[in-house]
Amino acid sequence: MLTTLMFGAFASLASLHAIADEPSYVSWIRVSDLMKTCKGEKVWEQAYCVGYVVGVADVANNDQTSLKICVPKAVTQAQMKAVIVKYLEHHPEESQYAAFSSVRAALRDAFPCQPRLTM
Numbered sequence: 001m002l003t004t005l006m007f008g009a010f011a012s013l014a015s016l017h018a019i020a021d022e023p024s025y026v027s028w029i030r031v032s033d034l035m036k037t038c039k040g041e042k043v044w045e046q047a048y049c050v051g052y053v054v055g056v057a058d059v060a061n062n063d064q065t066s067l068k069i070c071v072p073k074a075v076t077q078a079q080m081k082a083v084i085v086k087y088l089e090h091h092p093e094e095s096q097y098a099a100f101s102s103v104r105a106a107l108r109d110a111f112p113c114q115p116r117l118t119m
Contacts, residue, residue, distance in 0.1 A: 031088055034099040038085050050077050053084050056103040067104065070113040083110045 029052070038049035054077050060069040071080070087106030088094065094102045 029099040031097050031099050031102045032095040053080050060104050069107045069111045071111045
């Protein structure tokens with residue numbers, strides 16, 4: 001029993017140490033944390049970034065409010081990710097914002113449902 005408890009405590013400490021370098025999220029992901037993964041070199045970082053962006057796009061693309069976006073069917077996930085990275089690089093003031101809001105804003109800029117009028 002003592003050996004089991006000691007092993008469990010060691011395993012818990014090891015897993016805490018393993019995630020200590022990962023960003024911690026209270027209730028939302030910050031733009032700065034999303035950018036770290038989007039610019040990361042590891043496969044899981046790229047997959048996380050694309051998954052996050054596509055998830056936000058799915059929600060926004062199916063929204064029935066004025067916040068709806070209209071992503072053309074020909075747009076790839078990699079293209080959506082590139083749009084997000086470019087937008088976030090040009091808006092460093094949003095680094096501590098909730099990533100969802102900034103990703104959605106970037107998608108709305110890139111994929112509006114109605115053509116924008118130019119003056």
